[in-house]
Every structure is written in C-alpha cells, then in structure tokens.
Amino acid sequence: MDWSIQEIARLASTTSRTLRHYGDLGLLPPSRIGANGYRYYDAAALVRLQRILMLRALGLGLPAIREVLDHETDAARALGAHLAWLRGERDRLDRQIGSVEDTITTLNRKEQLMAENMFDGFDPTEHREEVEQRWGA
Template sequence: MEWTIQELAARAGITSRTLRHYDHVGLLVPSRVGENGHRHYDAVAVARLQRILLMRRLGMGLPAIAEVLAEEVDTCEGLRAHIAELEEERDRVERRIRSVRHTLEALQAGAEPRMDVMLSGFNDLYKDEVISRWGEHAFQVSNDWWHGKSLDQQRAWKRDTDDLVAAWVAAAKAGDSPASEHAQSLAARHVRWLSQIPGTPTAEGDRERSIEMVNGIADMFVDDPRFTAMYDDAAGAAFVRDALRTYARTRM
C-alpha cells in the first residue's frame, strides 16, 4: 500500500512542503516518484516518518534526528525504540494526571495546610539517594505507588509513619537498649513498613539486599541531618540506627 504526498501529509498532520523538505535534506525520501513527478510513500517510509515526528516532538533538530536514524540497524529496531519512547511519554502524562487529580481531591476536601506534602512524590526529597543506592526502578515504582493512592490513603500512610517515629522517640527517651525486646519489635515493625513500599528489596523478598538496605537506612538516620531531625536529636537517631543494625544482624 502506498500513500501520495498529500495523503501522508494529511494523515500525519503536517504539510506537503514539510515532506518535500525532508526529502530535500535526505531525511525521508519517497518510496518512489511517479512519471508525473508525484511522490509516493510505502509502509517503511511511514514508519520512518513516525520516528521523525516523535523525535521532533521531543525537541530534537533535524541533524540530530538524521544521526539517530543513520545509526539504526533496521526498521523494526527503530519501531521498538519508538514504542519505548512513547511508553515513557505515556507514563509522564499519567503521572501528571494523577498529580492534578490529587490536587482536585485535596481542594475539594478543604486544602489542608500540609497539602503540599500530600501532592509530593513519596520519596522526591530523597530521589538522588534512592537512585544511587537502589536504582531508578526502585524510585519510580515507589513514586508511582504513592501517586496511585487516594488522598485518604496517603493520610493514613503518613499517620502510620508518624506513629512509628513517635514510638522510636519514646523508646529512646525511656532509655531502652537497642537490643531490648521492645526496640527489636520496633525494628521489626520498621522493616515491615519498608516491605510495603514496592520496588524496595524488602518488598521483593531479596534477603541479602534487604539487609544491606536496612543497614544503609540505619546509618542515614545518623549521617543525614534530615533524618536525624525526625528522631529529635542525635541520641535518638543513634538508638534507631543501633536497633535496626542489631535486627538486621540477628533476625533477618
């Protein structure tokens, strides 16, 4: 099946002049040119045009597009790359939709003072740390999980998190030993809390990486002021660190 230049331009939402320019610069030559000089395009040419238009939407210039296409081994490989890029674009749009939906839901609920927290990603503040320690996949999966929650579900999760932190602080102030049964029960609760977050080693049941993760997070409570502040002071953070490290060493 072939399309004339006018048919292809209409279907692609561009002008015939654009297609002629692509031909002129060697980016998209017609499949054949009739005796009357009319350009015709087959399925292979249309597939190439799809790639060109996608890259144009991504902001790439024609020279850069030509370089990418020249490096492609075959059309099927290019189409697979095309699909991957479209899927990434779809995921970005879906995340924006979820964010706007949460904003609407929060406004309808009365726009609480902490609405900014509800609308932020689950681990946006720690994106670099998450990616460097556990990879891009862990960050994205956990953020998608968070944005997939309703406003009430986010509130409930944050209440549970605050309750866990408060229990840690109370145990530290009471002078509990990090190895005590109470401290170890809090450590077990903390690990269960982590295992609810998709993308983490604890959620995926990877024992070796889970131990590494728990130890890494334990150290961050002391090393990173943002985490230390959650537990009132350095002593409280050190108590949580030691309890988690003991749990990882003896009970995981």
C-alpha cells in the same frame, strides 16, 4: 502499495511542502517518482516518517534526527525503544494527574495538604543541567 505525497501529508497532518523538505534533506526520499513527477511513498517510508515525527515531537532538530536515523537502521527496535519511553511518560503523566487531582480535592475539602503526595510524577532533576548551566551548581 504506494501513497502519494498528498495522501501522506493528509494522513500525517503535515504538508506536502514539509515532506518535500524532508526529501531534499535526505531524511525522507520518495520511494519512487511517477512519470507525472509526483512523489510516492511505500510502507518503509511511512515507518521512517513516523520516526521523524516522533523525534520532532521530542524536540530534536532535523540534523539530529538525520543522525539518529542514519545510526539506528533497525526501525522496529528503534520504535520499540520509543514506545517504552512513551509508556514511561504516560505513567509519569498519570501520576502527575493523580497528584494534582488529589491536591484539588484536598483544597476543596479544606483539608490538610499532604506534601508527601503532592509531587508524585514530578522530577525536579529533569531540568538540573539547564539550571546549572544558567545559574551554576
């Protein structure tokens, strides 16, 4: 089954202009072009678009995304790795939420804060490289 560019744009919450741009860059060529000039996408293209959108959400630029897609051709394996990362992020965010909720409860009860519990899920080393680049080691 093929989907039109308008259908894919609506489903992916993007624009047909964005999809055409991805096609022009070679990131997401249409699976076929109809006699009317409309672009159509098959299931493999949808999987590729899902990967593009996930990599964009991670902050990668389009040239980096192209490099990732060109080197990682096994979509299922790549999506599996991304899923594992997403689950790890979900767990980290769940720990942060719990930590902040506990802090709010403690503050509302005017109890002693437990510093050992306040920073679960926060990783101060996450931005270490950026900090060292800006201000030194």
